[in-house]
Amino acid sequence: MAILQGDWIDPERSKILVGQYVKRWIDQRPGLRPKTLELYRWLLRAHVESTALGGTELGRLTTPMVRQWRSERLDAGVSEITTAKAYRLVRAALNTAVDEDKIIPRNPFRVKGADKETSAERPVLSVGQVFALSKAVPDRYRVLVLMTAFLSLRWGEAAALTRSDITEGAKNVRIGKSLLEIVGKGLVVAAPKSRAGVRTLTVPEAIRADILSHLELYVDNRPDAYVFTGVKGNPLRRTNFTKIVKWRMLTASVGVPGIHFHDLRHAGNLWASKSGMSTKDLMARMGHDDMRAALIYQRATDSAERRIADDLSRMATEYREGRSSA
Incomplete structure (x- = not known):
């Protein structure tokens, strides 16, 4: 041996x-x-x-x-x-x-730090910037931008939405599937990324009228009709969307060059974290069954809170020392 x-x-x-x-x-x-x-x-x-x-x-x-x-x-x-x-x-x-297989006694993949990936911190879009993007894209995709941001949707979740997923008055949106583009298979309808991905989201009242208008203009009356489609009525592919709207040029034209479509969800997650939601509620909104992602957004909010507190402390100190009359 x-x-x-x-x-x-x-x-x-x-x-x-x-x-x-x-x-x-x-x-x-x-x-x-x-x-x-x-x-x-x-x-x-x-x-x-x-x-x-x-x-x-x-x-x-x-x-x-x-x-x-x-x-x-x-x-x-x-x-x-x-x-x-x-x-x-x-x-x-x-x-x-x-x-399980007992083939080797010890895993040789023990290189310290090799499993870590450090992604550059993504920019956070403001509400105004999201609305600017929604106005810059062709009208049939305006609501796609708004819903992705304000409901914290993944691309596949937004692309898979059908008319039946949107309740009366556009008060709620049910997320229960995802549309994925698989090499060699094309578009495939799959379950959400995790069990927590199946969820019902409350639509902010401010964008409900936009959704209802989109449904009337661009969506067939069939319950299974896709909410967002290409210009020929086919299910929306991410690559086609990027080309149709000329995403790189479009984002630069509204002052947010380098923004990825996924940054819309990122922005929505951060906005939600600032609303005072609990970690559990934030996880539900985001469709995560792992609290680590929710905690990241809450820590970002904590950081903002510390900056605000520091600024307030500075103002109080300046007043007490007679350096400010405010």
């Missing part, structure tokens, strides 16, 4: 290649959403099977080899975010190799 890092292993079982094992692990994962499955398979093809890591036997893999693989990915120009995603994918698969 062979020895790996001081533990006995089955030399035959551990000869399976990393790429082969991860592929099998992905194929056997139950309940993966189509978009997640697509991402995992792409990460496997682009960043595991195409590298020396993918052709390495599990029993011969070491942490220094993992560290080298990660370094080579970054040196090749792969972003830190993508590299971290690939790292976490293989680590998760190899955790199964250790804990």
Whole structure:
């Protein structure tokens, strides 16, 4: 028998290649959403099977080899975010190799900090900027911008909305599905990102009339008619929308260059956090079953509160010291 890092292993079982094992692990994962499955398979093809890591036997893999693989990915120009995603994918698969399949005694994916991805902080749109964007897009997409921001919708959730999802008077919107664009399959209707994604949202009264007007102008009377469609009436694809509205030029024209469509949801989440909602209520609004995302927005609000308190303290100090007459 062979020895790996001081533990006995089955030399035959551990000869399976990393790429082969991860592929099998992905194929056997139950309940993966189509978009997640697509991402995992792409990460496997682009960043595991195409590298020396993918052709390495599990029993011969070491942490220094993992560290080298990660370094080579970054040196090749792969972003830190993508590299971290690939790292976490293989680590998760190899955790199964250790804990369930007993192929290897210890997971060599133990590179400190390799699983972390640091995304640049996204800008926060103001209410005025969102309305400016809604006026700048073609009229049939004006309400798409407003609903995405004021209801904190994901793109797929907004694209999947049908007339029956909007209650009488546009008082509420029911979110129960998502429209995903999958390579090789086209548009696919799937369940929301998590169980918490199934939710009913109260529409701010200020935009209800806009929604009702949109339904009258652009949506068939059939209950299953999509609320947002392309100019030919087909379900709305994200790539087509970006081209139709000339998103990059449009955002620059209203003074918010570089804004992503997802930043509309980001803005809505932050607005909601400033309304004094509890963490649980904010999670429900956002459609998250993990409180970490909600806490991020609440911490951002806390930071704003501290800045306000600091400013008020400065004003009080200046008054007490006779440096202000206010």
